[in-house]
Amino acid sequence: MAEEKVELLKGTLDMLILKIVALGPIHGYAIAQRMQQISRDFFQLQQGSLYPALHRLEDRGWLKAEWKASDTGREAKFYALTPKGRKQLEVEVKNWEQLTDAVALILRTAD
Amino acid sequence: MAEEKVELLKGTLDMLILKIVALGPIHGYAIAQRMQQISRDFFQLQQGSLYPALHRLEDRGWLKAEWKASDTGREAKFYALTPKGRKQLEVEVKNWEQLTDAVALILRTAD
DNA sequence: ACGTATATGTAGAACTGCTAGGTGTGCTTT
DNA sequence: AAAGCACACCTAGCAGTTCTACATATACGT
Numbered sequence: 001m002a003e004e005k006v007e008l009l010k011g012t013l014d015m016l017i018l019k020i021v022a023l024g025p026i027h028g029y030a031i032a033q034r035m036q037q038i039s040r041d042f043f044q045l046q047q048g049s050l051y052p053a054l055h056r057l058e059d060r061g062w063l064k065a066e067w068k069a070s071d072t073g074r075e076a077k078f079y080a081l082t083p084k085g086r087k088q089l090e091v092e093v094k095n096w097e098q099l100t101d102a103v104a105l106i107l108r109t110a111d
Numbered sequence: 112m113a114e115e116k117v118e119l120l121k122g123t124l125d126m127l128i129l130k131i132v133a134l135g136p137i138h139g140y141a142i143a144q145r146m147q148q149i150s151r152d153f154f155q156l157q158q159g160s161l162y163p164a165l166h167r168l169e170d171r172g173w174l175k176a177e178w179k180a181s182d183t184g185r186e187a188k189f190y191a192l193t194p195k196g197r198k199q200l201e202v203e204v205k206n207w208e209q210l211t212d213a214v215a216l217i218l219r220t221a222d
Numbered sequence: 223a224c225g226t227a228t229a230t231g232t233a234g235a236a237c238t239g240c241t242a243g244g245t246g247t248g249c250t251t252t
Numbered sequence: 253a254a255a256g257c258a259c260a261c262c263t264a265g266c267a268g269t270t271c272t273a274c275a276t277a278t279a280c281g282t
Contacts, residue, residue, distance in 0.1 A: 009210060010121035010238045010269075016217050023222040029260050038220050042213040049239050051262060056238090074247065076260060093218060099120065100211055102153040106127050107204060109149050111134040121238075121269045140229050160270050162231055167269090185278060187229060 006042060013053050014062075015092040016043075018085055021063060027076035028054055054079060062088050117153060124164050125173075126203040127154075129196055132174060138187035139165050165190060173199050 008016075020031050020038075031054075032045040057063040062085030070076040081089070119127075131142050131149075142165075143156040168174040173196030181187040192200070 006210075007122070008239070009123065011118070012120065012214060013239075016214065019217055019220070023220065027260075035217065038217050039213040040216065042209065043217075046240060047260090047262080048241065048243095048264095052239080055262095070260080072248080072259065074260065096214070096218075098153065099117070102150040103123060103127065103207070105151065106130055106146065106149050106154075107207075109130070109134065119270070124270075138229075157271060158230080159232085159272065159274095163270085166231095181229080183228065183279075185229065 006044065008043065008049070012096070013049060014057060015089065015096060017053055017057060018062060018081065018089040018092065021079050022081050022086065022089055025078045025080040027070055027078050029076065030070075031079075057085070061085070117155065119154070119160070123207070124160060125168060126200065126207060128164055128168060129173060129192065129200040129203065132190050133192050133197065133200055136189045136191045138181055138189050140187065141181075168196070172196070
């Protein structure tokens, strides 16, 4: 029973990560788990997508990282939204909605 | 009054082009016009995105091209959906809906 | 004669996400 | 004790898509 591979639309990952971090400080590995959970196993975020994205978001000043002990006692890098990150999330959500609206206009066009 | 640049999500362009061609045979330049029209000027498809995409879709056997005279009397390359292209459009639309549903699940999550 | 709208095309850059590999810790099972 | 697995982080390099910028050519209006 081969599971279909679901590819993210390039450009949405940042928004999804920002949204999940906005729910409260969380470390990378757990972000992937929550994304999978919330999306009912639809999104299965790969580590090779996740970690570079986190570094990208940190470089841009949208996330701030801090080492702490996780639930399991291991050290993990916890990410939190910066004020800039919160604004960026708003911008990206607004843009996402406009985009999906515009796509919907085209998909619903009958000739 | 600088217009905001709207970037397409990578991966959606093929679907949008297939959908517009599905409305009836049409040439490339007119595809860009219709997309802009239908999306109420939201999408402004660049020629550097359009033509490579059309060639890609033709290479994959989803579109078939034919030179004909356009409304203005000039020669233009009219594209039509192949049966394979029609199936592909269905697949992409279904995938798009699943994807946006999954994104919506994440965006609507309150902690 | 000139500019504009129509119509097609390419080269190269930029960005993103994926594959595939690697490191190390701690818990559970054999 | 060792073996395996889940946790937790990371990087290099590839593949794919869209954009910018440029190039070409025709028809029409002024």
